[in-house]
Amino acid sequence: MNRIIGITAALALSMGLATATLAAEGAAISGEVKKIDEGAGKITLRHGPAKSLGMEEPMTMVYRVKDPAMLKQVKVGDKVTFEAEEGTSGYTVTRMQKAK
Numbered sequence: 690m691n692r693i694i695g696i697t698a699a700l701a702l703s704m705g706l707a708t709a710t711l712a713a714e715g716a717a718i719s720g721e722v723k724k725i726d727e728g729a730g731k732i733t734l735r736h737g738p739a740k741s742l743g744m745e746e747p748m749t750m751v752y753r754v755k756d757p758a759m760l761k762q763v764k765v766g767d768k769v770t771f772e773a774e775e776g777t778s779g780y781t782v783t784r785m786q787k788a789k
């Protein structure tokens with residue numbers, strides 16, 4: 690039973706990733722800033738499901754940022770909307786703005 694669920698989840702995930710590649714533009718994700726590491730150019734974000742990135746579950750994870758200046762525009766605790774793309778060594782936030 691668990692195995693069937695696992696296979697189904699894997700299929701859904703791979704389909705989600707294929708869709709994400711096609712529809713990466715304009716897929717804003719809601720999140721909250723948990724940690725900022727300017728030295729490393731990284732930000733930790735808690736976010737809800739992000740189907741565009743193949744993330745079906747809410748999670749907290751570390752992202753690189755495309756432009757270090759993005760880290761100066763937000764602070765820990767801020768609610769944000771962001772877009773990210775998957776690279777060879779993790780995920781990179783390509784756009785981010787404070788949620789209203």
Ligand SMILES: [Cu+2]
Nearest residue numbers: 736744748750
């Ligand atoms: Cu995530």
